[in-house]
Amino acid sequence: MADLFKGEQQKNVDFAFLQALKTTGVAVQQKVTLIYDIACQYSVHLQERIGQHLPAGLIVDMAIGLFHVHAHKDECFFRFAPTFIPGIGIVCGEILESLWSALNNISSTVRTALLSHRAEMLDDHASDSNHKKLLGIALAICKSHTDASAMVTQTKQYFDDMTVSAGLAAHHWERAISEAEKRRLADVSAMDVYSTRNCADQADRPMPSSDRALNPVEKWIEYGLMVEVKQYVTSMHHDFSHHKLFH
Amino acid sequence: MRQTHRHNPLHRIECWTDEYFRDADLWEVGGYILGRHTSGSGSAFQAQPTCCEGLQFQIDHLERHEKIKDLSEQTALMQRGPQRSGRTAPATMAYQDEEMTEVNLPKDIELEQDKIEDDRLSRQIEFLLRQQRTDSEAEPYPEANPDADADADAAAEADVPLANDDLDNFQPYLQAAALFGDRNAPTSDALDNTYVRVIHTNGVHHLAMVACRCRGSANVPLDLLAGGFMPASFDNIKTLFSTAVLDYFRLCNLELKASAYQFYQLIRRMTRPLAPASVANLYHELRRMSRLWRWMKKLKWAGYGHNNKDATNPDAGELANFCPACPQPGINLDDGWLADAANPVYRRTFVADGNFKADHISQKGVDIWLYDGGGMAPKQQDYFDFLKTAIESSTVRLYLLPMPMPMPMPIWLLESTMRKYIQSNYCGYGRLKIMRQDGNCCYCLCKTRLLLSELNGGSFQGRTTEKC
Numbered sequence: 001m002a003d004l005f006k007g008e009q010q011k012n013v014d015f016a017f018l019q020a021l022k023t024t025g026v027a028v029q030q031k032v033t034l035i036y037d038i039a040c041q042y043s044v045h046l047q048e049r050i051g052q053h054l055p056a057g058l059i060v061d062m063a064i065g066l067f068h069v070h071a072h073k074d075e076c077f078f079r080f081a082p083t084f085i086p087g088i089g090i091v092c093g094e095i096l097e098s099l100w101s102a103l104n105n106i107s108s109t110v111r112t113a114l115l116s117h118r119a120e121m122l123d124d125h126a127s128d129s130n131h132k133k134l135l136g137i138a139l140a141i142c143k144s145h146t147d148a149s150a151m152v153t154q155t156k157q158y159f160d161d162m163t164v165s166a167g168l169a170a171h172h173w174e175r176a177i178s179e180a181e182k183r184r185l186a187d188v189s190a191m192d193v194y195s196t197r198n199c200a201d202q203a204d205r206p207m208p209s210s211d212r213a214l215n216p217v218e219k220w221i222e223y224g225l226m227v228e229v230k231q232y233v234t235s236m237h238h239d240f241s242h243h244k245l246f247h
Numbered sequence: 248m249r250q251t252h253r254h255n256p257l258h259r260i261e262c263w264t265d266e267y268f269r270d271a272d273l274w275e276v277g278g279y280i281l282g283r284h285t286s287g288s289g290s291a292f293q294a295q296p297t298c299c300e301g302l303q304f305q306i307d308h309l310e311r312h313e314k315i316k317d318l319s320e321q322t323a324l325m326q327r328g329p330q331r332s333g334r335t336a337p338a339t340m341a342y343q344d345e346e347m348t349e350v351n352l353p354k355d356i357e358l359e360q361d362k363i364e365d366d367r368l369s370r371q372i373e374f375l376l377r378q379q380r381t382d383s384e385a386e387p388y389p390e391a392n393p394d395a396d397a398d399a400d401a402a403a404e405a406d407v408p409l410a411n412d413d414l415d416n417f418q419p420y421l422q423a424a425a426l427f428g429d430r431n432a433p434t435s436d437a438l439d440n441t442y443v444r445v446i447h448t449n450g451v452h453h454l455a456m457v458a459c460r461c462r463g464s465a466n467v468p469l470d471l472l473a474g475g476f477m478p479a480s481f482d483n484i485k486t487l488f489s490t491a492v493l494d495y496f497r498l499c500n501l502e503l504k505a506s507a508y509q510f511y512q513l514i515r516r517m518t519r520p521l522a523p524a525s526v527a528n529l530y531h532e533l534r535r536m537s538r539l540w541r542w543m544k545k546l547k548w549a550g551y552g553h554n555n556k557d558a559t560n561p562d563a564g565e566l567a568n569f570c571p572a573c574p575q576p577g578i579n580l581d582d583g584w585l586a587d588a589a590n591p592v593y594r595r596t597f598v599a600d601g602n603f604k605a606d607h608i609s610q611k612g613v614d615i616w617l618y619d620g621g622g623m624a625p626k627q628q629d630y631f632d633f634l635k636t637a638i639e640s641s642t643v644r645l646y647l648l649p650m651p652m653p654m655p656m657p658i659w660l661l662e663s664t665m666r667k668y669i670q671s672n673y674c675g676y677g678r679l680k681i682m683r684q685d686g687n688c689c690y691c692l693c694k695t696r697l698l699l700s701e702l703n704g705g706s707f708q709g710r711t712t713e714k715c
Contacts, residue, residue, distance in 0.1 A: 001623045002630060008601035011637035018633075019625055020597050023564035025575035029588040036599040049638045065598070087591025096600035105504045107605040116616040117538060118607060121500075123567075123622035124541055128501045130568040137572055 001122060010042055014050045021055070033061040033085070035093035037068040040076045043188075061085065061185060065093035078194040079184075086181050090148075099129060167212075248276040249313060256280055256454055257447040257489060274454050277313035280445065280487065281306070282458030284466070285473035296473060302459040305438055309457065444527065445476065447489040450518030451526055456484065477540065479532050486532055493540040496533065507534045542617040549621075561621030563629075 002016045017034060026032060036042055039062040046060065054060065064072065064080040072080075082088045106125055110118040163170045176193045183190035214222065252258050256278050262271035272278075283296035298306065438457075445452040458467050468478045477493060479486035492514075499505040505513075511530045515523040545566040551558050574580050574593050584593060620626025 002625050003607075004601060004603075005634075009639055011634055011639050013599050013601075014637060015625065015630060015633045016599060017597060019563065023567075024570070024573060024595075025578055026595050027576040029585060029593075030574070030576070031591075031594045033594060033596045034599060035596060037601075045638075065600075087594055088596065089591070091596065093596075093598055094600075096598050096602075100600070100602045100604065103602070104604040106500075107602075109504070109506045111606060112608050112610060114610050114612055114614045115607065116614045116619070117534075118605075119619075119624040120538060120541060120617065120622070122605065123624055124497075125501060126623045127545075127566075127568055130570070134568060134571070141572070 001126060008038075010049065013042065014046075014053075018050060018053050021058075026055070026058070028055045028057045031059045031061060031087075033063055033088055035063045035065055035082065035091070037065060039064045039080055040072060059185065061088075062188075063088065063093055065097075067092070067094045067097065075189070075192055075195060078191045079188040084191060084194060085184075090151075099126075102129060249273070249278050252278050253281070257445060257449065257452055259449055272453055274442065277309065277316070279309065279440070279455040279457050280443065280471075280474075280476060282456065282467060282470040282474055282476075284459070284462060284470055296470075299459055299461050301461050302457070305440070305457050305459070308438060441485065443485055443487050444529070445487045445489060446492050446514060446529060446533070448492045448495045450514055451529070456487070458484075477536060479536060486529065488533070488536045488540075490540075493536060496537055497541060497544075500537075507537060538617060545618065545622065561618055563620050563626060564622070566618055566621040567623050 002012050002019075004012050013036065021032065043062040046062075047054075062080060063082045063085055064076060066081060066083070069077050069081045078084055082091050082093050103122065103125055106121060110121045113121065166173070180190040180193045248260065252260075252273055256273055258273065260271045260273060260276070261268040262275070281302075283298055283302065285296045440455045440457050442453055443456045445454055456471075458470060460467060464482070467484065468481050471478050471484070471487065472490075475490045476487040477490060478484045479488065496505075496507070496510050499510055500507075508530060511528075511533050512523070514533075515526040515528075518526045546552070546558050546561075549561070549566045551561075571579055573595060574584075576584065580593070587593075616627065620629065
């Protein structure tokens with residue numbers, strides 16, 4: 001916890017991050033992810049700012065918490081949401097927001113304390129929160145594991161169904177994603193493969209096709225789309241001819 | 248009563264007044280705080296608290312004195328006979344005050360007791376005086392016993408002024424005693440041990456403190472602490488906080504978010520429910536002691552006391568909690584983890600976020616850092632040193648306006664002009680402070696993030712806000 005003096009400046013966060021790396025026994029071989037509301041901006045010049053202070057060879061990945069990422073530009077979602085970062089797990093990355101809400105209850109009482117007393121109070125409350133977390137950690141991990149096992153079964157079923165219905169395209173997607181994930185640390189824009197494309201992009205690539213017969217619902221939807229297109233074309237013709245007649 | 252409460256001197260007792268039970272204090276029946284020795288003459292710590300000769304003498308002497316009081320009280324009660332007074336009759340005290348004891352003291356008992364004690368007492372006084380001389384730093388220990396022994400008076404003459412000084416400086420903090428009229432709270436006991444105020448979970452208590460300096464006056468606070476009392480000062484001890492109340496306050500603060508002010512109001516109310524304002528205001532003392540107590544607990548949890556480290560200079564984050572869920576090589580990982588280092592289970596995740604609720608209003612006063620940098624907050628000097636040399640890089644390009652702006656200009660015009668000139672490929676909002684030529688300033692929100700002080704020759708002072 002570091003004091004901010006003029007808004008949320010990057011140097012304050014830099015120091016807090018470096019201290020966290022120093023005091024929590026991080027080895028260089030471990031990959032480090034920093035989840036931060038404005039990681040998209042913060043990460044740009046990270047190496048220039050604190051590169052010399054970071055342990056040599058440490059891989060630092062950046063993510064934005066799931067509440068904040070939706071308020072960003074569209075591409076931030078694919079580049080920085082924990083959802084798309086391999087190996088990060090299922091995290092929202094906003095744990096501090098919930099901890100602040102508890103800490104804010106005493107923030108008002110320490111506002112007029114001396115700086116040292118304030119630091120001690122905030123430290124005590126933060127440490128006590130950690131202490132309580134430790135008391136429940138074993139139970140929480142067991143519960144998370146049970147939940148995760150159930151979820152894996154469900155999502156695997158879902159994923160397999162999707163793969164079957166996507167057919168050949170699935171291989172293409174898989175290749176594109178693994179390629180993007182390989183490149184994302186060097187260039188986060190690689191993750192833009194997840195985003196929707198313009199029709200121009202789509203045109204020169206084969207439409208995803210299925211080698212199996214359509215089921216009745218799919219047939220019905222296809223029929224509906226066809227009718228809509230026909231209507232559209234007809235109305236265009238109508239307008240056009242009307243226009244002509246008028247002249 | 249005094250025997251059964253020897254190990255529980257902070258119990259609240261009541262006293263039958265022939266009509267009702269009134270609140271009573273243990274000092275009325277000779278209860279006191281006993282600081283038994285737990286620290287040796289060196290730094291050796293004794294697991295079993297002991298009483299030295301001096302302390303045992305004090306205990307015996309006080310006990311003898313109290314026995315005389317008890318006896319006279321019983322005699323007085325017997326003489327008066329069983330009294331069933333009606334509502335109109337004045338309530339009679341079951342516990343008489345000390346002046347009454349003196350008057351009613353049967354002469355023969357006094358003389359007999361004195362003969363036995365005389366020799367022992369003078370020996371004791373000599374011992375204490377000797378000790379005083381060696382212990383030059385310490386405040387002389389008053390051993391005068393004016394109401395029991397004339398010899399003692401003579402021997403301890405030198406101590407009297409100091410003892411009186413204590414009395415004069417002793418702030419009346421139990422005005423309630425005067426308020427109720429039936430209790431004159433004494434300021435020193437039969438051995439002239441000072442009465443101290445003890446703050447406990449059930450309120451403020453007034454009790455004599457029987458301690459001994461034979462192992463050095465520096466050891467008295469240690470002895471008291473081992474007995475569960477934390478003195479608010481170290482030399483001239485007048486206020487003790489029980490360790491229970493300090494723990495209780497810390498938990499109230501953590502769980503109930505109770506402030507020290509609220510908590511002390513609670514203590515005052517529990518002490519005198521009908522006159523809480525008459526209880527001494529020890530709010531500042533409570534705040535100071537709570538800080539010390541928190542510091543001591545943190546040091547204890549971090550293993551200080553066993554690791555021979557300097558408690559005043561802990562390493563960065565040493566007093567913070569250890570997280571066993573974070574994989575930390577050399578601590579909770581098998582040696583072979585490096586072979587599998589790419590496995591995401593070894594990945595470490597940190598979350599950063601700003602909080603703008605905990606703003607601070609600068610205060611006057613000497614700021615004393617008890618464990619600077621030892622907890623979750625960084626060491627002040629390290630932090631400031633880093634900030635001095637830190638690079639703050641802007642991730643936003645500055646777009647210079649091609650023409651000078653006329654001043655003053657309406658905000659809407661400014662905004663529209665800005666919009667025109669600023670390319671819209673950056674999203675974000677900035678608060679713009681516009682310095683007018685007449686010296687006034689106004690604010691507007693603009694749709695971009697700019698440092699406008701660099702624009703237009705410094706006529707504008709822009710500030711960026713944080714959120715994207």
